[in-house]
Amino acid sequence: MSFSAPFLRAALPAGRSLSMRKTLLGFSALLALPVLGAQAAPAHHVHAQRAHPGHGSVVEPVTPPEDAILGTINGQVLTERDVDNRGKLFALSTGLNISPDLMQRLRPQIIRQLVDERIKTQEILKRHINVEPQQIAQAINNIESRNGMPKNALRDRLAQDGVSLTTLIDQIRVQIGWMQVLREEISGRGRITAREIAQREEALRAEEGRPQYNVSEIFIPVADPRHSETELEFTKTIITQLRNGAPFPIVAAQFSQAQTALDGGTMGWVQEDSLDPPVVEIVRQMPIGAISNPVKVAGGYVIVTVNGKRTIGHQNVTMVTVRQAFFPFSSPLNPQEPTDQQKMALQKASAAAQSVHGCDAMEALNHSLGEKHPSDPGGQLVLERLNPQMRQVLSDLPVGQSSRPLVSTDGIALLTVCSKGQKNIAQQSPSEIADSLMNERVEQASRQLERDLERRSVIEMRKDDKTASAKPADDTQNDEPPAKKPHGKPAPGQG
Template sequence: MRLRSLTLACSLTALTLGPVAHAAPHSGHRDATTAASAADKKPRPDDTIIAVVNSIPLTTRDVENRGKLFALSTGLPVSGELMDRLRPQIIRQLIDERLRTQEILSRHINTPPEQIAAAIAGIERRNGMPQNALRDRLAQDGVSLTTLIDQIRVQIGWVQVLRQELGARGRVSAKEIAQREDALKRQDGRTEYNLSEIFVKVEDPRHSEDELSFTNTIIQELRKGAPFPIVAAQFSQSQTALDGGSMGWVQEDELDPAVISMVKQMPVGAGAISNPIKVPGGFVIITVNGKRVIGHQPGHVITIRQAFLPFDAPLNPEHVTPQQQQTLQKAVKIAQTVNSCEAVAAINQQNGEKRPSDPGELQLERMNPQMRSLLEGLPLNKVSRPLVSTDGIDLIMVCSKKEKNFADRSPSEIADQLMNERVEQTARQLDSDLHRKAMIDMRIKLKGV
């Protein structure tokens, strides 16, 4: 049985989604004004030590690089104000990562460079970037590649730690799956929700004002358009952060009463962001991705193959290059002559497979209206019209269509949910133990650490 899959690589794909332009982001956390305003009015050397975690220093350079990486990945502008708001929470996260790294090393867990390189190559591939383009993009924006490598290494290694910690509990038995299936059958007809969360931990329940301020800052930026999965991956302190905050489908009795009270008031699938919800241990932010009646959610699933023909330069409609003209002619010919999904996949491979030939099963009901309209009316094994974008031309073929009851959970989906519940509980307990045993010397004032 696998643990929750890593999605850091997915969460960082926004690194390539265009120029930085949005709002100012997240964080107004503990002493963002005390630690950042008073001390930060004067420029600090890059290598000023902020904290020492079990003899390992944490420097200003570490914090600034992580802040730049976050801003770059969310499309937020890097500014002094942004860094002041991010800094306290980034420090907490980097302390957590230092503790996790030390635990990874103490267990002699090694993350091969090839695995990290594959994760970075995956980011580039999903975004149609040439090899090493991500390194160049980070350098252009003043972000050390080491910052990204360190984050990937800790996430991969931490999953290995949790596997060891779970031991025999790292497998879900057929009996446990059957018990959950029976429980779901008894709830047939009740409502369940597909939710995503961002959890902000409160260290001292008697003084939670700064965590509440930070939570409200996150909410403001999410409502301005910051991508929820990326913000969750960077800042949520729940294990669901590894999955972009996704909780999957949950029933009302699995949720805190305060959460379900808020969820019932929220629109579904509209990207609405909740107000801060106080729960045991901290605050949570919720968005509702879906709602259904248990046992009843009809829909339509399709499989497709796509071929992407890249341009040699960004398309300017007023100055089309000869290569772009030739690419369009080639796309038109393919649309007229190709009649099998295998052929479309082969063409995509011949053109560098900048986008995946087979993105897996897709639910029509969850697509944007334009794409849904295109694919609903497209006969099987017929190539779509050329879909022109600034970086190339996409051609899509529908390989299969079928109806499906999305409320039916497969045994593997149930096993994943059970395992994720165990992983979450184990991760929180282990994080708590690491903090309890740690020697953390703060060189700046930061409450709650």
């Protein structure tokens, strides 16, 4: 018996939720731990930085006192501690070593994001919207579940890295509360009607044969178009981090100023006429998975990545559902010197691979092992979108049969396929079309409300942190806030 090199487990993605009620699940992309972090983190660390295996770390620069006030937003203070904690959260969630120089370059955008969140929080409170502790707890549970973490592991992980749990809770509270604000904003516009769905279906049929792109974006607004050097430099910094391995959804959730940030930057399937012309020219040529250079659009810069390309009406894929059982290791695996516990785990997994058949039996086995990873790793999965290793395992695996033991650094997985079939995913169901139309309404309402709130806000920042200028609440002349990226006319099939 011998151990092979650790098998890199796929981060099996759940299908993208399009409805507004499901969008709340999108902030699970805020922390893709520990899988994404473990894959991205460099092996070395620098003296005097706080480093832990498998996730990001930040070199501690000399900073002003933590309670130093950086500015006020409608009278509410923003402190050095707030910015420092958000930076640490970003470092942890990306799994990258963040140097003092990089953190300094990220600082203006972190401050800008915190200013926007303060404004949103004040509107949430003004409307007497109460985000229940149970909602926040469920959100944190979702993050842990999607990343195979046991209950309360995220709290412990943050504490280990010196990140206040309040930092994550505040970010989640704003996102949940803001979605409730948007519900109020669009409540008077009624539900999506059968006529609207029929019109979109007719438009889709008329567009059959045209190209579509599955695009994710990070939008960085420019405060003054005449002087965009700071924003351009920040955009280039983010691109470098993405190309070094920072997960796109996490960076988008942290820094993008488009509404798509709530869903990790995902725009879904869009047509060319719903994208900015400069973006169209880029996505036509980009290979899938590449990260673009900065693209200048109205209101700022955008970074895009293409997750897929298809022709409207034609995209057959293989859909699979999977169950797994996970045999955890008590310590990280050294393939050259496995421990007795790891050898025993391999023996048990090998025996189970021969004797366990069917999804119910696999779920029962995983339950008996303590469910360190969820039995269902992601609902219906598109086989062609999985990483090559996982695709190879599942493509030839008969339904109901167990896979060979798949060894990783923290344990051994067994997989079984519950169902497998072909689906034309370019065809949208009426419910998917309704979700897409509702998302368009939400995006429009969010952009308009953010502009109105910023226009009415009084933002006063310390001289060396000029992320926003002070604005009197009644001044509506010649003081438009930075424009959000226009997504153009919603295209048939967008979703």
